[in-house]
Amino acid sequence: GENVEQHPSTLSVQEGDSAVIKCTYSDSASNYFPWYKQELGKRPQLIIDIRSNVGEKKDQRIAVTLNKTAKHFSLHITETQPEDSAVYFCAAGSARQLTFGSGTQLTVLP
């Protein structure tokens, strides 16, 4: 089955700096790579996703890159704000069965 590794587990950045979270996956058949943001006690919410036929996708301050050859994908958040503080999860697979990473606790310091 799919195995997803996510790093780092915790990340602190100053407000306005960039944050990068990286994930690797093992199953070359995976073709869907979403990123979810989960605030404490809340539901995971999709913030951006990328499909295997695309190498990069950007949505305002958030971007995701995918390297299918190396089986890794990354989340980039620029100009971070305190409200970006949350746990971020990467996932790989298909909508039918997603395998999630273990999460990154991002703290944006004012």
Add this chain to the structure above:
Amino acid sequence: NAGVMQNPRHLVRRRGQEARLRCSPMKGHSHVYWYRQLPEEGLKFMVYLQKENIIDESGMPKERFSAEFPKEGPSILRIQQVVRGDSAAYFCASSPQESNTGELFFGEGSRLTVL
């Protein structure tokens, strides 16, 4: 359009009791997924259902756990004879169609505590 509705939000059970968690998907969604989240861990896939069909239950423990999505009514995740290790947040998600790619819409979760 209401989102994915889960209840109860919090459930406390003693060891050996049964827990029933309910999930109503978003309107127009016919696919339901259950995920389990242990404290400070990621989401683990449990089961994928369509109306009256279990499509993939490869993540479900072989004993004590069962899931259904009847023709009428919500999806139910049932845990019999609960043990302390079952304490977790159980998230339900739904999607409008089966495809290899597509957003999952999550509910707020049901937090089970086993005493």
